[in-house]
Amino acid sequence: MCDFSLLSEARDFNALEEIVVRLVQAMAVRFVTAYLRFLDKKLMLERPEGLRHVGLRPRTLVTRFGEITIVRCCYFDPESGRYRYLLDERLGLPARDRFTLGLKAQAVAEASRQSFRRSAGLLGGKATHSSVHAWTWQVGRVFRRELERGHRGLFGLGRAMASGGRAVKALFCEADGVIVRLQREAKRQVEVKLAIIHEGWERLHPCSGKGC
Numbered sequence: 001m002c003d004f005s006l007l008s009e010a011r012d013f014n015a016l017e018e019i020v021v022r023l024v025q026a027m028a029v030r031f032v033t034a035y036l037r038f039l040d041k042k043l044m045l046e047r048p049e050g051l052r053h054v055g056l057r058p059r060t061l062v063t064r065f066g067e068i069t070i071v072r073c074c075y076f077d078p079e080s081g082r083y084r085y086l087l088d089e090r091l092g093l094p095a096r097d098r099f100t101l102g103l104k105a106q107a108v109a110e111a112s113r114q115s116f117r118r119s120a121g122l123l124g125g126k127a128t129h130s131s132v133h134a135w136t137w138q139v140g141r142v143f144r145r146e147l148e149r150g151h152r153g154l155f156g157l158g159r160a161m162a163s164g165g166r167a168v169k170a171l172f173c174e175a176d177g178v179i180v181r182l183q184r185e186a187k188r189q190v191e192v193k194l195a196i197i198h199e200g201w202e203r204l205h206p207c208s209g210k211g212c
Contacts, residue, residue: 062127
């Protein structure tokens with residue numbers, strides 16, 4: 001039977017919601033920690049021949065549901081002459097990175113709508129605004145390379161842009177610009193040009209366009 005003693009301390013719904021969020025996050029930390037411990041033991045039993053177990057090493061990860069510390073097996077690979085962590089390899093965890101990809105993605109998504117400092121605050125103190133700033137720049141550089149590759153292919157090599165395979169009678173293009181202030185750059189500000197191409201407008205309400 002559930003114990004509602006902690007929930008009964010809530011003065012209003014906002015306080016109740018905050019208590020429930022903390023409880024769910026604590027349960028998620030315990031569940032994931034237990035699962036990773038199980039998975040690490042499984043990988044130890046199924047490890048390739050030649051890997052020598054040399055001990056346990058802790059690692060702390062900052063996730064969307066809180067901070068977890070895992071103690072996983074460390075192996076020495078005589079063929080490569082380096083140490084390996086099978087659990088890290090199985091989960092695709094980069095070395096010496098405390099923050100998970102999901103947390104970074106959440107932070108960057110928030111930073112696209114508001115300031116870095118406020119975005120970091122919405123993460124509940126899991127990351128600093130400077131970390132959110134660095135992650136956003138990393139994502140921006142990747143998108144910029146993709147855009148430059150597409151630009152070279154279209155205007156430099158004459159490659160047609162990929163289409164959705166559907167023909168329409170007309171396409172509409174709307175373009176505008178927004179001024180963005182820069183930090184530590186030669187220019188104080190830059191205009192970001194935005195454009196959208198679509199097939200037309202759809203009336204959202206029966207009164208749309210009738211002045212009612």
